[in-house]
Amino acid sequence: MSESDQAIFPDLKGASIFITGGGSGIGAALTEGFLAQGAKVAFIGRSDASEFAAEMGEKYGNAPLFIQGDITDMAQLTGALEQAQAAHGPVTALVNNAANDKRHSAEEVTEDFWDWMIAINLKAYFFACQAVLPQMRAAGFGSIINFSSISYMMGNAGYPIYTTSNSGINGMTRSLAREFGPDHIRVNALAPGWVLTDKQKEMWVTPEALEGHMERQCLPDTLDPEDIVGGVLFLASKSSRMMTGQALVIDGGVVVTG
Incomplete structure (x- = not known):
């Protein structure tokens, strides 16, 4: 889809x-999508994205605030949200997008690996929600x-902690929607299908796997x-102002219902 669409x-x-x-990946497309709407965007990431931020600033005349940090470090995560508020005013849309779908089998999981995967894929989501609430x-x-992700709906093998986190995100979303609702704060989940980011293409997309998925x-x-x-x-806009506690699937129709 082109920007004009x-x-x-x-x-x-x-x-x-x-x-x-x-x-x-998806996060960069989201940053650009919000900038194209004229929004003020701040984002956190482990890798240096200053070049991307500068490129966006030149394109839109409205550079995003890039904060280099690790979302599994709660001090860095909450500090980044404070920086965003100082720069752009209170955050009114939080997108918990960062995740890691590193492949693993159940047999090889250690306690440390479990903790690391949960920290990225579930714990950081909860504490970002908690920190943005005020x-x-x-x-x-x-x-x-x-x-x-639709991965847990499909019952995919090969990354059981990732799918566990995906399912947990849905439960957390529903509960926080109920808890945050009285303050006019909406909480929804979004489950993409197999999005062909550069990372996916480099690491896991093969002709056979893609054909099977398609x-x-x-x-x-x-x-x-x-x-x-x-x-x-x-979901971020007031066009969905009465939608909360829901899971929106964008997957080309893999996990259809009915």
Whole structure:
């Protein structure tokens, strides 16, 4: 989808957005998608994304705030959210996007590996939600979008801690939607299908694996990071103001219902 095809959400202009892992893959597409709406974006990532941030600043005249840090370090994560507030005002849309789907079998999992995977894929999500709560209360509203995955719905093997976290994100999303709702804060999950990011192409996409997956999709096209942007913009905007505790699936029709 080209940039000109994206819907415009007027309430996102000037909005304060925070994205975890916003410098690469799906996260980079989200950063650009929000910038194209005129939003003020801050994002945290472990790898240096200063070049990407500068490129976005030149393109939109509105550079995102890149904060280099590790989301598994709670002090760094909460500190980044504080920096975002200082720069752009209270965060009113949090996108918990960063994740790691490192392949592993159940037999080889150690306690340390379990803790590391949970820290990235579930713990950081919860504490980002907790840390942004006072900011959204101050603003009087907010939207939290927690990235999950269709992997757990498919019962995929090869990364059981990742799928465990995905399922846990759904449960957490529903409970926080109930808890945060009285403050006009919405909490939804978004489950992408197999999005062909550069990382996926480099590490796990093979002709055989892709052919097998595409046979399960209703739609014949592969998913690109840009295909996820519209759903996130919708969930962040007031267009979805009465939608909370839900899981939006964007997967080309792999996990259809009915």
